[in-house]
Amino acid sequence: MTDSVQQQREALGERLRGLRQSAGLSGSELARRAGWHQTRVPKIEYGKTNPSVADIQVWCKLTGAEREIPDLVASLRNIDVAYREWRRTLDGGTKKKQHEILRLMQQSAVMRVYQPSLVPGLLQTAEYATAILGRSIKFHGIPDDLDAGVAKRIERQQVLYRGDRRFHILMGEQALYNNVGGDSVMAGQLDRLLAAMGLPRVTFGIVPMTAELPMQLTNFVMFDERRVTVEAISAELTITQPREIKLYHRTFDILAGQSTTGEAARRLIRRALEARSVASADAPHPPPQRTEN
Numbered sequence: 300m301t302d303s304v305q306q307q308r309e310a311l312g313e314r315l316r317g318l319r320q321s322a323g324l325s326g327s328e329l330a331r332r333a334g335w336h337q338t339r340v341p342k343i344e345y346g347k348t349n350p351s352v353a354d355i356q357v358w359c360k361l362t363g364a365e366r367e368i369p370d371l372v373a374s375l376r377n378i379d380v381a382y383r384e385w386r387r388t389l390d391g392g393t394k395k396k397q398h399e400i401l402r403l404m405q406q407s408a409v410m411r412v413y414q415p416s417l418v419p420g421l422l423q424t425a426e427y428a429t430a431i432l433g434r435s436i437k438f439h440g441i442p443d444d445l446d447a448g449v450a451k452r453i454e455r456q457q458v459l460y461r462g463d464r465r466f467h468i469l470m471g472e473q474a475l476y477n478n479v480g481g482d483s484v485m486a487g488q489l490d491r492l493l494a495a496m497g498l499p500r501v502t503f504g505i506v507p508m509t510a511e512l513p514m515q516l517t518n519f520v521m522f523d524e525r526r527v528t529v530e531a532i533s534a535e536l537t538i539t540q541p542r543e544i545k546l547y548h549r550t551f552d553i554l555a556g557q558s559t560t561g562e563a564a565r566r567l568i569r570r571a572l573e574a575r576s577v578a579s580a581d582a583p584h585p586p587p588q589r590t591e592n
Contacts (some may be wrong), residue, residue: 304381306540311374314367315358316344322362333357349378374499384534393432393448397422401455403522408464411521411551415471415506417479418488419518420452421459422468422495427488428452430480430506458497467502469554475505475571482575489572493565504558505567521547 318341319329326340333354341478342348350358355371358364389396404410412419418427432448440501458464475492479485496503504511519529527538527547538544559567 304378305346305537307374307378307381309345309347311350311371311378311516312344312346314371314374315350315355318346318362318364318367318403322364324362328359329358332361341503350375351455352579381537381539382534383537385435385439386441387411388535389435389439392442392444393436394444394451397455398449401451401458403528404455404458404464405524407522409521409523410466411548412466412468413516413520413551414469414474414518415516415552416477417470417474417518418492419468419470421466422454422492423456424484424488424491425449425453427479431547432497459495459501463500463504465500467504467551467555469504469506469551469558471506472508472567472571475568476574485575486572489568492568496561496565502560502562503564504529504555505564506554506558507567510554513550516550516554519547521551524548 319326324332326344327337328339330337337346341356343350343354350377352372355375356368359371388396412421417431420428422571423431425452429445432452433445436443436445436448459466475489479488492503495501517529517531519527521527521544522543524544526538529536529538529545538547558564
């Protein structure tokens with residue numbers, strides 16, 4: 300859970316505590332009237348747990364603050380957006396999520412992308428995207444709209460060619476070697492990276508495996524200076540606190556300073572291609588089947 304999510308919880312709890320105190324109710328009395336366990340009130344007020352919409356409605360009715368309900372519910376929903384489990388984010392399928400990302404891109408002038416272990420979606424081939432999204436559908440048990448999701452992911456890559464947006468994309472060297480879809484898919488994907496490096500509004504860099512990282516990292520995307528999205532295993536985090544965004548900006552700058560670009564990055568990609576070709580050639584092949592005369 301990020302600091303910004305916790306701060307929003309605490310801010311909501313503080314507002315609810317103010318309503319309770321203004322009504323002259325103790326926490327235990329409010330809990331009694333609401334039919335709650337007595338520990339629920341302090342947990343909500345100190346940001347230990349989120350109230351439900353029903354909790355807010357009961358709270359405001361018991362404290363005579365019904366007019367505050369719409370604003371408090373809106374605050375609660377902002378918290379829900381900041382921390383969204385994948386099972387909720389993807390409950391409408393992968394296409395819907397791709398459309399949401401496209402909308403954010405279209406609203407941004409500068410995008411900064413860091414992906415340590417996979418090729419970023421903006422540079423994926425259709426075959427690579429099929430393997431990635433197919434894996435996600437299976438892992439999270441979400442509706443299977445694989446073809447539509449892949450089509451939308453490839454469609455949103457058009458932002459690289461249209462308008463005047465700028466993109467700074469960093470990926471870890473390890474992403475060149477992590478197996479996604481097999482040798483032929485990876486070979487096509489690495490070729491795609493070589494071609495994408497010539498795009499005029501894209502700055503592309505590879506962080507070598509030997510680089511000393513500033514800290515333990517996961518992938519993140521920065522939309523201008525206003526929003527950062529982070530993908531964890533179980534949830535997507537949305538960060539909007541300026542103080543936190545500055546930390547991500549600082550981290551990205553450190554990684555960019557460690558990255559290789561231009562011909563040096565091309566050499567890393569070609570090396571990965573050659574390593575995969577050698578491994579494929581050395582792999583054992585099944586013996587030819589015998590045929591009966």
